[in-house]
Amino acid sequence: MAKINEDLLKERKKCSFNTAELTHLLDGGKDKTLERRSREHFFLDDPELRSKIPSEYLSHKEKYEEAIRKSCILFRKVQELQEAGKGGMDNYREILGGQLGSAILKDGNPITLHYVMFIPTIMGQGNFEQQAEWIQKAWTCSIIGTYAQTELGHGTFIRGLETTATYDPKTEEFVLNSPTLTSYKWWPGGLGHSANFAIVVAQLYTQGKCHGIHPFIVQLRDEETHMPMKGIKIGEIGCKLGMNSTNNGYLGFENYRIPRTNLLMKNNKVLPDGTYVKSPSSKLTYGTMIFVRVVLVQDCASYMKKAVTIATRYSAVRHQSEMKPNCPEPQIIDYVTQQYKLFPYIAMSFAFQYSASWLWDIYNNVTGELESGQLENLPELHALACCLKAVGTADCAAGVETLRLACGGHGYMTASNLPSTYGLATAMCTYEGENTVLLLQTARYLIKIWQNKKNIQKLPTVRYLDNALFNNRSYEKSVSWILSALQQVAAAKIDLANKHINDRVRQGKAYEDAWNETSIELVAAADAHCRTFLLDIFNLTVNNFQLISPELKAVLTDLLELYAVHTAIRMTGDLLRFTNTIGKDVEALQLWLEELLAKIRPNAIGIVDSFDIRDEVLGSALGAYDGNVYERLFAEAQKSPLNQEPVNKSFGLYLKPFLKNNL
Ligand SMILES: CCCCC/C=C\C/C=C\C/C=C\C/C=C\CCCC(=O)SCCNC(=O)CCNC(=O)[C@H](O)C(C)(C)COP(=O)(O)OP(=O)(O)OC[C@H]1O[C@@H](n2cnc3c(N)ncnc32)[C@H](O)[C@@H]1OP(=O)(O)O
Numbered sequence: 182m183a184k185i186n187e188d189l190l191k192e193r194k195k196c197s198f199n200t201a202e203l204t205h206l207l208d209g210g211k212d213k214t215l216e217r218r219s220r221e222h223f224f225l226d227d228p229e230l231r232s233k234i235p236s237e238y239l240s241h242k243e244k245y246e247e248a249i250r251k252s253c254i255l256f257r258k259v260q261e262l263q264e265a266g267k268g269g270m271d272n273y274r275e276i277l278g279g280q281l282g283s284a285i286l287k288d289g290n291p292i293t294l295h296y297v298m299f300i301p302t303i304m305g306q307g308n309f310e311q312q313a314e315w316i317q318k319a320w321t322c323s324i325i326g327t328y329a330q331t332e333l334g335h336g337t338f339i340r341g342l343e344t345t346a347t348y349d350p351k352t353e354e355f356v357l358n359s360p361t362l363t364s365y366k367w368w369p370g371g372l373g374h375s376a377n378f379a380i381v382v383a384q385l386y387t388q389g390k391c392h393g394i395h396p397f398i399v400q401l402r403d404e405e406t407h408m409p410m411k412g413i414k415i416g417e418i419g420c421k422l423g424m425n426s427t428n429n430g431y432l433g434f435e436n437y438r439i440p441r442t443n444l445l446m447k448n449n450k451v452l453p454d455g456t457y458v459k460s461p462s463s464k465l466t467y468g469t470m471i472f473v474r475v476v477l478v479q480d481c482a483s484y485m486k487k488a489v490t491i492a493t494r495y496s497a498v499r500h501q502s503e504m505k506p507n508c509p510e511p512q513i514i515d516y517v518t519q520q521y522k523l524f525p526y527i528a529m530s531f532a533f534q535y536s537a538s539w540l541w542d543i544y545n546n547v548t549g550e551l552e553s554g555q556l557e558n559l560p561e562l563h564a565l566a567c568c569l570k571a572v573g574t575a576d577c578a579a580g581v582e583t584l585r586l587a588c589g590g591h592g593y594m595t596a597s598n599l600p601s602t603y604g605l606a607t608a609m610c611t612y613e614g615e616n617t618v619l620l621l622q623t624a625r626y627l628i629k630i631w632q633n634k635k636n637i638q639k640l641p642t643v644r645y646l647d648n649a650l651f652n653n654r655s656y657e658k659s660v661s662w663i664l665s666a667l668q669q670v671a672a673a674k675i676d677l678a679n680k681h682i683n684d685r686v687r688q689g690k691a692y693e694d695a696w697n698e699t700s701i702e703l704v705a706a707a708d709a710h711c712r713t714f715l716l717d718i719f720n721l722t723v724n725n726f727q728l729i730s731p732e733l734k735a736v737l738t739d740l741l742e743l744y745a746v747h748t749a750i751r752m753t754g755d756l757l758r759f760t761n762t763i764g765k766d767v768e769a770l771q772l773w774l775e776e777l778l779a780k781i782r783p784n785a786i787g788i789v790d791s792f793d794i795r796d797e798v799l800g801s802a803l804g805a806y807d808g809n810v811y812e813r814l815f816a817e818a819q820k821s822p823l824n825q826e827p828v829n830k831s832f833g834l835y836l837k838p839f840l841k842n843n844l
C-alpha cells in the first residue's frame with residue numbers, strides 16, 4: 182500500500198469520533214456496510230470493468246463502444262448477484278446511481294433508462310397481461326428499452342407533444358406518425374443506438390377524437406440485426422456538455438404500426454372497436470416521472486459526498502501562501518474562507534441523504550395507496566418530489582462547482598473528476614423536469630393549500646403553514662429558532678405571492694397572466710418551503726438517533742447546526758424582511774457560523790472518510806485516500822496520448838515550415 186500523506190495522517194489522528202460508527206449509520210447498519218463493500222469489491226475489482234485509457238482521450242464513437250462493453254458486463258454481473266440472491270434492488274440502485282455507477286461509467290450509462298424508466302413505466306402503467314408479457318423479457322434483458330417522451334419542440338409542456346398514435350379498428354393497431362420536424366423525439370437516453378424498444382409517449386386518437394398523451398410500447402429495431410424497423414427514423418443527437426456516453430437519441434415515425442395491446446392500459450384503455458375508457462386521474466400517466474425525481478434526490482447526496490470528499494482531502498494536503506510572516510505555508514483547509522467553501526457541503530450531503538430517505542418512504546406509501554385507488558395524497562407527494570428534485574439538483578450542481586473552484590487549478594483537470602461530476606450534476610437540473618418548472622408546480626400546490634387550509638393538519642409536509650406567519654420568535658442560538666424563522670419566511674412568501682396574484686386579478690388580469698407576473702415570487706416561495714422541509718427532516722433525524730455514541734451525536738449536531746446557520750445566512754434578506762430578526766441577530770448568526778466551522782475543522786477529514794468512498798469511485802487524483810496528490814497528477818499526465826512520443830507529427834507538418842518562414 183502506498184505511503185499515506187503526512188498531513189492526512191495527522192488529520193486522521195485528530196478526529197474525535199469513531200469513523201466506522203458513522204459509516205455504519207449512513208449505510209443503515211454494519212451489515213449494510215459490509216454488503217456495500219462486498220458489492221463494490223465485486224464490481225470494481227473486476228479487471229474487465231476497468232478502462233485502459235482514460236475516457237477523455239477516446240473519440241465520441243470509442244466512448245460509446247466502451248460504454249456499451251462495460252454496461253453489458255455490469256448488468257450481467259448484477260444478474261449474477263440477483264440469481265445468487267445477494268443484495269436485491271440495492272444492486273440496481275447502486276449500479277445506476279451516482280457512486281458505483283459513475284465510477285465505472287463516468288460519462289453516463291447508455292442502458293440506464295431501461296431500468297430507471299422503461300421497466301418502471303411498464304410496472305406502473307401496464308395492466309396485468311402486459312406486465313406478464315413484457316416484464317420478464319425486460320428484466321432478463323432480452324430486450325432493451327428507453328423512455329421517449331421529449332420532442333425537439335417540447336420537453337416541459339408534455340400536453341403539447343405532437344407525435345400521434347391513431348387507432349385503426351380494422352387491423353386493431355395504432356399508427357404512429359411524426360407529423361413535423363418538432364415532433365421528432367429528442368433526448369431519450371440510449372435511444373440512438375442502444376435500445377431496441379421504447380416507451381413512446383404520443384397523442385392518442387381514436388374514433389376521430391384526441392384523448393391526450395399516452396404511453397405505448399414500441400419496437401424500434403430488429404431483435405436479430407438491430408436494424409431500425411421500417412417506418413422508424415433513428416439516430417444520436419450528438420455531443421453534449423457532459424454525459425457523452427449516454428447515447429441520447431432522436432426518433433421519428435412514418436406510418437409505423439403497433440398492436441392495440443401495446444398501449445399501456447392499466448389506467449386508460451382502448452377497446453378493440455376503438456372505444457376509449459378513461460382512468461380516474463389523468464395524472465397517473467405521469468407516475469414514472471415522480472419515481473425518477475424521488476431517486477434523483479438520493480443521487481444529489483451521492484454526488485455531493487463524492488465532490489466534497491475530493492475537495493476536503495485535497496485541502497488538507499495542499500499548502501499555500503503564508504498566514505503569518507516567516508511561518509510555514511499552512512494547509513489551505515486552515516483558511517476560514519476555504520472551510521466556508523467545504524464544510525457547508527459536507528453538512529448539505531447529510532441533509533439531502535435524510536430527506537431523500539423520507540421522500541422514498543412517502544413515495545412508497547403513496548404508490549401503495551394508488552394501487553388501491555386512493556389518490557388523495559398524490560398532490561402532496563408530487564409537490565414535495567418536485568421541489569426536492571429542483572433544490573437538491575441546483576444545490577448539488579452549485580456545490581460541485583464551488584468545490585471544484587476550491588481545488589484551484591488542479592480542480593480544472595479532468596483527473597480531479599470534478600468536471601465530469603459537474604457534467605452529471607448539472608444535467609439533473611434539466612432532465613426529469615426543468616427546475617424552475619418544477620418549483621412552479623410546488624408553488625401551484627402551496628397556493629392552493631394557502632387558499633384553503635381546511636384539511637391542512639392532515640398534510641404532514643405543509644401543516645406548519647397553518648400558523649407559521651405569526652411565529653415571530655425572538656432570536657435564540659438554536660436550530661429550532663432557525664427552523665421557526667424559515668417557516669415564517671416560507672409562509673410569508675406564499676402569502677405575499679398569493680396576495681399579488683389576487684391583486685393582479687382584481688386589476689382585471691386573467692388568472693394565468695397574474696400567475697406569470699408573480700412567478701418569480703412563486704419560485705422563491707417554493708424554494709423557501711423546500712428548505713424548511715430539508716432542515717426539519719435533518720433536525721428530526723438527528724434528534725431521533727438514540728443508540729449512537731455521544732461523540733458521534735456531537736459531530737452530527739455540529740453538522741446540523743452548520744446546515745441550519747448556513748441556510749439562514751443565505752436567506753438573511755428574507756429573515757430581516759419577514760421575521761423578528763434584527764441586524765444584531767445576523768451578526769450573532771455569522772459568529773455562530775464561524776464557531777461551527779472551527780468546531781468541524783478537526784473532524785473534517787474524519788467525516789469525509791466516514792463516507793467510505795473507494796478511490797475508484799472518487800476517480801480523482803486529488804481525492805484519493807492516501808493523499809498522494811502530486812504523484813497521481815504526474816502519473817495521470819503521462820497517460821496523455823501526446824506524451825507517448827517525444828515529437829508530434831504536427832511539428833514536421835506545420836510548426837517547422839512556420840518557424841522556417843519566420844527565420
Ligand atoms: C430499478 C431501480 C432503479 C433505481 C434508480 C437509482 C438510481 C438512478 C438515479 C438516477 C437516474 C439517472 C439517470 C437518468 C438520466 C436521465 C433521465 C431523464 C429522463 C427524462 O428527462 S424523461 C422526461 C421528463 N420530462 C419531464 O419531467 C417533463 C416535465 N413536465 C411535466 O412534468 C408536466 O408536463 C408539467 C407538470 C410541467 C405540466 O403538466 P400539465 O400541463 O399536464 O399539468 P398542469 O400544470 O396543468 O397541472 C395539472 C395538475 O396535474 C398535477 N401534476 C402534474 N404533474 C404531476 C405528476 N407527475 N403527478 C401527479 N400530479 C401531477 C399538477 O399538480 C396539477 O394539479 P392540480 O390541477 O390539482 O393543481
Ligand SMILES: Cc1cc2nc3c(=O)[nH]c(=O)nc-3n(C[C@H](O)[C@H](O)[C@H](O)COP(=O)(O)OP(=O)(O)OC[C@H]3O[C@@H](n4cnc5c(N)ncnc54)[C@H](O)[C@@H]3O)c2cc1C
Nearest residue numbers: 328329330331335336337368369370608612613614615617
Ligand atoms: C442529459 C439529458 C437526458 C435526458 N433524457 C431524457 C430521456 O431519457 N427521455 C426524455 O423523454 N427526455 C429526456 N430529456 C429531456 C428533458 O426531460 C427535458 O430537456 C426537460 O424536461 C426540459 O424540457 P426542455 O428541454 O423542453 O426545456 P424547455 O421547457 O424548453 O425549457 C427552457 C426554458 O423555458 C422555461 N420554461 C418552460 N416552460 C415554462 C413554464 N411553464 N413556466 C416558466 N418557465 C418555463 C424553463 O424554465 C427553461 O428556463 C433529457 C434531457 C437531458 C439534458
